[in-house]
């Protein structure tokens with residue numbers, strides 16, 4: 157156990173892993189804490205990397221138990237540090253091969269997709285061969301006043317540069333950590349993408365992570381060439397951009413409506429059961445407890461919806477294909 161209560165014992169006892177990867181400083185530890193709803197992983201604004209050893213924390217959503225991993229970033233200036241980070245990444249997949257991967261990119265540089273993040277992704281992807289179903293790309297720390305087409309353009313760009321069709325991308329605003337509502341909104345987005353939309357998958361290491369700091373500038377040049385090509389193509393993709401943008405907005409609206417309906421139901425239930433008069437101090441305490449419970453109930457109900465979808469899909473496959481598809 158470390159000071160924050162995270163653990164690095166080998167047997168995590170969890171059914172699935174939530175493996176947050178990415179370079180140093182992109183906010184992996186910060187987002188791990190947001191998901192867990194507690195400050196357990198060390199994170200800070202720092203000129204040097206902060207997390208140096210793999211650790212995890214238990215997290216429960218409905219009937220499933222997860223281990224949320226806090227892992228060092230891959231890229232650093234010297235090769236020894238990169239090699240050490242590779243070993244720490246291997247550890248997480250050894251401890252929880254059956255996992256969901258959240259690959260965190262920074263959006264904090266005016267929303268620019270950084271070549272360092274693409275290079276780190278490609279290097280780890282070659283080693284674990286990520287599957288679309290169990291992967292989400294998280295763009296963290298984005299300005300909330302970004303243009304409307306930012307999300308669709310970025311989704312298309314990532315599909316091409318990462319060569320993963322229909323890759324899931326979760327766009328997260330830079331939040332004020334003192335604002336409980338903004339933290340809750342961020343948690344809600346993470347739960348939706350990581351727990352509800354992703355399905356855990358077994359990750360096998362097919363090769364060592366190949367990343368040599370001496371060849372980074374050459375890799376950056378290759379990416380610049382791909383970017384130039386993408387810029388020429390984007391002009392021809394206006395219909396696709398508009399289509400993806402509509403889908404992103406409709407999904408967000410649906411999620412917000414589901415969440416609002418859930419909160420309304422709970423408020424209604426509360427009104428029915430709340431006959432007793434409370435002292436204002438007691439009332440504040442009660443409301444605080446209920447706000448935390450609301451987030452957990454939302455997580456549980458989202459998970460239940462996902463389970464129901466899975467059962468429906470299995471039932472449909474059994475009827476139509478005699479179960480041969482789910483083998």
Ligand SMILES: Nc1nc2c(ncn2[C@@H]2O[C@H](COP(=O)(O)OP(=O)(O)OP(=O)(O)O)[C@@H](O)[C@H]2O)c(=O)[nH]1
Nearest residue numbers: 181182183184185186199200201205206207229331
């Ligand atoms: N206020 C605010 N801070 C953020 C946000 N996203 C990331 N940060 C901050 O960004 C800094 C770096 O985040 P970390 O979580 O330490 O980054 P990391 O990816 O774990 O970095 P390493 O441990 O070095 O690999 C921390 O100070 C975070 O609190 C955000 O949306 N709002």
Ligand SMILES: [Mg+2]
Nearest residue numbers: 184185206207
């Ligand atoms: Mg960290």
